[in-house]
Amino acid sequence: MIDQTALLESKSLRTSVATHTDVLDKVKALSLLPDGMHVTTAMVAAYFQVGINAVRSLVLDHREEIEANGYRVLSGAELSSFKELSGIQSHTPSLALFSRRAVLNVAMLLRDSEVARQVRTYLLDMEYMARTAAPVDNSVHSPADSLDDRIDRRIVDILGTAVVPLFNALIETSGEHRKELIDLRQDIQRVERRLCLHHTRLRRLEGPREDRPLAGVMAAIDAMNGYEFEEHIAALLRRDGCTDVVVRGGGGDRGVDITGRTPDGRPLVVQCKRFAPHNSVTSPDIQKFLGAAKVLHKADVALYVATCPFTREALNISAEGGITAVHRGLLEAWSAGTALNVLR
Template identity: 65%
Template sequence: MISEVVLLESRAMRDGVAERTEVLDRVKGLSLLPDGMHVTTAMVAAYFEVGLKAIESVVVDHRAELEGNGYRVLSGAELASFKEASGIQSRSRALALYSRRTILNVAMLLRDSEVARQTRMYLLDMEYTARAQRPADNSVENGGMSLSDHIDQRITHVLGTTVVPMFNALIESSGEHRRELISLREDVEKVTQRLCAHHVRLRNLERTQGPRPFTGIMASIDGMNWREFEHHVAVLLRRDGCTDIIVHGGPGDRGVDITGQTANGRRLVVQCKSFAPYRPVWSGELQKFLGASFVQHRADLALFVATTAFTPDARAIAEEHGVTVVDRAALEKWSAGVPLPVLD
């Protein structure tokens, strides 16, 4: 599953979700210029609630990527024509325009904005839901190639041998629409390059993936609601010798979900978080659990069990204060029958 960090760092991942511009409207209202298609740098900054320099910095660092997603700077006759058509009043000699796709691209690059972070979370939630709804096995072997690989290569072949040459011929014979045809040809070439890169990524992924000993366990856990997950953890605790296990989750749980005793008599408290894999446990959630576990419940052993990863800050707090974190990988092994060492 794509994580927020990977989305920030990987252009390939951003390209894969760049079409989901509807996510922008789920976060907050987006005002557009009179043409109904674009916004200015100032409008982008207002949307993300940051200063102009933050947006300009993103443009400087990622201009080629943004241009591939619709970023344009108008000047001269083109700017004059746009002002006349849209009714914009501006004395600037150049005007930067962002399409909805460009704005989403900025959201995937802008680190110091709560609105951008919320946009990424909504985006990842949509992608996670879409992937979860796809059939688990949609491959049809064709000489060692899956159906999706085969389709990708067929499309690449058609684009390279038919569509691009057709554009070349049209460009040579056209005068009035030459610029538009060149732009369209460049778009087709970009699609071809992305399909080729996608094919390479799939091949590399297949080479690096080895057999997983616990296949299917986390898929089952991801399908649980929060209450089912808490009872699943309770079953694991009892299996490992813990006694007096009580599930408290929900209103009035006083900050912990499960209490009990280990096999050697230590007082145990557990916090359970059933999050989507891309949503990590943050340091604030660890700090809240600290007060509940050691102050209110006087725990000898505190466990924080999650279906996802923990941020570095959260892990540091847990280590400093003696909280045992059970992340996605550890939960998978524990659920498969491997005892949790801290309960010994």
């Protein structure tokens, strides 16, 4: 099995696995810009849960390699054309874009990120399985089975029910080649055990874990309309023990989208915002909600839930005003089963 250190240090190894971009969504859903092909530096930082400067520094150190995998910086007429075609709003003179392959390249280089480490683990396991698994006939299988699962089970079944019993029979009847046959049977049994271990590890990697939100959570949320998003947040509140949860929405909501009570009976209000991942919740957004939550509704607990990050000033005002800022990363974890501390 290849160690992660080799992947971090070997450009040739990174190049050999650079096409396996599907592992990104196996670990955590990667949201794309409206063109369906690129992400910004801020979106890359949000995916790996690191600061923007960490991503910029990595690009500076490995720019040639990352550019070879689809990183580019747009400016002038090219940027204007891209904004017009993609519908994004940006007032900067230049815009750095990462392809999915470039994001995977970042994952293979970024040391101080748990998400990047999980991507590397998954990537190396898939690469190892691709090198060691033999091709077999998969013509009959369940649609829900993955290719790796079907290969594992098929090979293990053949080895356990056909090959090993055949060697047992040969060993019983052979005299001259008995030792060689016993050695071969042991080799086959070792392969069988190794495949079982590989299968178990892949299932563990693909399944939900406490330290990794479910893959596809944010992709599903991004596909919701405003009403569906509010209902989704209401369902999370009810799941975590809140009572009297009502989706207000629309006109006459007095500045909040959801009202209710926490599990211990405190008045609760929620503002839900479906913003594009590259946008941010700003301080005026929080100030407006703060007045509605604390003055109009006299809420003890106020949640501002958004599908994007918050600016630093917005976070500061939230903390000072007693607003819980549920940013994109926290929303993903909440949706995947982790209760918010303020509701406990």
